[in-house]
Amino acid sequence: MLYRTVLTLLLITSNPDLINALKDVSVRIPKAVKKGDNALLICNYDMEDDTLYSVKWYKGRREFFRYTPKEKPSMKIFTHQGINVDQSESNESHVLLTSVSLNITGKFSCEVSADAPTFHTAFHTGEMEVVEIPEQRPIITGIHTRYRIGDNINGNCSSDNSKPVANLTWSINDIPVFHNYIKNVETYKNIDLNLESASTEINFIVAHQHFIRGRLKLKCTARIHDLYEQVSEKVIEEDRPRILASGRSPDNIYGDMSDGGNEFYLTHYVGKVFCLLRFRSSAN
Numbered sequence: 001m002l003y004r005t006v007l008t009l010l011l012i013t014s015n016p017d018l019i020n021a022l023k024d025v026s027v028r029i030p031k032a033v034k035k036g037d038n039a040l041l042i043c044n045y046d047m048e049d050d051t052l053y054s055v056k057w058y059k060g061r062r063e064f065f066r067y068t069p070k071e072k073p074s075m076k077i078f079t080h081q082g083i084n085v086d087q088s089e090s091n092e093s094h095v096l097l098t099s100v101s102l103n104i105t106g107k108f109s110c111e112v113s114a115d116a117p118t119f120h121t122a123f124h125t126g127e128m129e130v131v132e133i134p135e136q137r138p139i140i141t142g143i144h145t146r147y148r149i150g151d152n153i154n155g156n157c158s159s160d161n162s163k164p165v166a167n168l169t170w171s172i173n174d175i176p177v178f179h180n181y182i183k184n185v186e187t188y189k190n191i192d193l194n195l196e197s198a199s200t201e202i203n204f205i206v207a208h209q210h211f212i213r214g215r216l217k218l219k220c221t222a223r224i225h226d227l228y229e230q231v232s233e234k235v236i237e238e239d240r241p242r243i244l245a246s247g248r249s250p251d252n253i254y255g256d257m258s259d260g261g262n263e264f265y266l267t268h269y270v271g272k273v274f275c276l277l278r279f280r281s282s283a284n
């Protein structure tokens with residue numbers, strides 16, 4: 001074992017090509033890009049004392065672009081469904097894809113090869129997702145304009161026809177809601193369009209702390225990567241018990257009956273001071 005280790009070290013130190021050679025190969029590929037936009041793929045590498053022989057790009061296992069500096073022409077483009085290369089904006093380190101389509105979502109790889117005498121080759125892969133964003137904001141349904149303390153709020157938010165499916169979140173007064181408020185998170189696939197839809201339900205009992213100055217602001221946000229974010233909002237008013245009696249006359253009392261005759265309210269003005277009196281009548 002010691003003999004092999006010493007022999008390996010001797011080979012490395014006696015052959016500088018094993019030290020100063022192709023290294024640091026990496027790719028920069030957009031994580032997500034909108035359908036129809038352009039995508040720039042970058043392959044970084046350091047040749048050290050090596051000479052570049054070729055740079056090849058693959059979608060999956062199929063080559064679609066090659067750069068070979070010693071050949072004329074130096075660039076070659078191979079037909080691949082959905083991939084359109086802008087040759088004028090591509091070179092030994094960059095490839096520009098134009099008007100990307102949904103079907104090219106997946107793995108992209110760069111292969112860098114050195115010329116003789118080393119013939120070193122390095123390969124690196126990244127993934128890109130082509131995104132179809134929804135045509136409209138998320139839709140909130142089932143929410144009324146007024147609620148009282150103790151009422152149950154049950155609403156739905158949906159985002160239709162995207163790829164991938166949108167991530168839906170709820171907030172109350174701009175504060176993310178508790179997980180136990182969220183019910184029935186579902187996704188649906190549109191086979192014909194090859195797109196997806198999502199819906200989520202919110203359900204909770206209205207409490208005093210939900211209202212700020214008599215209002216509750218309910219929001220649903222739809223997000224897809226960092227490419228899409230849209231918000232829909234409902235403003236709910238606090239529905240307080242109404243005082244049926246009205247009027248303003250110093251030292252006068254006005255009364256009205258409510259709740260089937262079992263309860264009545266009196267509004268009483270003494271000078272400029274307003275008083276509310278509440279009585280409950282006994283059953284006959």
